[in-house]
Amino acid sequence: MKKSKASDVAILAIFIAIMVVVQLFSQFVINVWPFPVKPTLLHVPVIIGSIVLGWRKGAFLGFIMGLISFVNATIVTTPTSFLFSPFQPVLGTQHGSAWALIIAFVPRILIGIFPYFVYKGMKNHFGAGLAAFVGTATNTILVLSAIFVFFGSVLNWSVGYLLSAIVATNSLTEVIIAVVLTAAIVPALEKSRNRF
Template sequence: MTQSKKTSKASDIAILSIFIAIMIVVHLLSKIVYTFWPFPIQPTLLHVPVIIGSIVLGWRKGAFLGFVMGLISMLNSTIAPIPTSFLFSPFAPNGNGWSLFVAFVPRILVGILPFFIYKLAKNRFGAGLAGFLGSATNTVLVLESAFLLFNNQLNMTFKALIATIIATNSIAEAIAAAILTAAIVPILLKLKKS
């Protein structure tokens, strides 16, 4: 292996580590902030570093970041369970092997799709669109998977599923992801080129 390839690989690992650290900090800060948050909407921002990482680092590294997001979700649902933790952890009461599917597959796709969406329009609008659709991918796939795989526990109609997608934090999350991605991606891409 040449010196430049070793340097590039070390740089990639360092950048991935920074993104993972950002995800952990965002997760922990969200937990703290939402303890005192007076509003019913509690948007998650954990998927934003995954989306940005996908665009800036490529879909393979984005998929890895999505895997890390799924791992954070599974660990959180295992260590600090809430009534819906069974959706994300096979170790939570009523959880099973399908919990791993719900925790990981949608999040891995959140790390893949934004890269290809951004390729359609490589500008600030494309970044915002990738952020919006990446966030929507997370929401729709997690809720759809929960509906299909755990409907016995959830006892939800398809109409209730659609209402949940629209009424929950999903719109606020998608708008926040679009704004943050459109603001941050051009800066990171410029830094990457220099």
């Protein structure tokens, strides 16, 4: 039991390290990426961690994803930083909004919970892919919906704009990447963990 817990903590630390590397790499790629589609990959380790380590550790990884988003938005000022950090002023004001913490953390924590239960009901490649789809959709739909609810009037978003943003090219690309990677990686990780 102790060996298993130590192993899970080590794997959790590896997932966190992967997330930090993916974030740093993504920041570099976004600056030089010549194409209009700029998918994020930070949610993929959260989804895989949720499936392999369980929903509690998955939720923790989701919290780490939210923390990375919050810290990045606090340090790097962009036109949308106020959406993820209360320390960045909302457009047209001199102050931030605490609602940014909800956007930064809640959807990301749920990314670490939902995939576990999806995969638990269907432990195969298809189940892993479906779990990745659910995790990615959770991120996209909840983040954009929260932005619409809390800052829609500031951004002049309509319901039509929200729906088009949810099914935008970035979202589809993120789903495809997450499904392919998760369906390939999860069964291999499960086999290797069962050997020890």
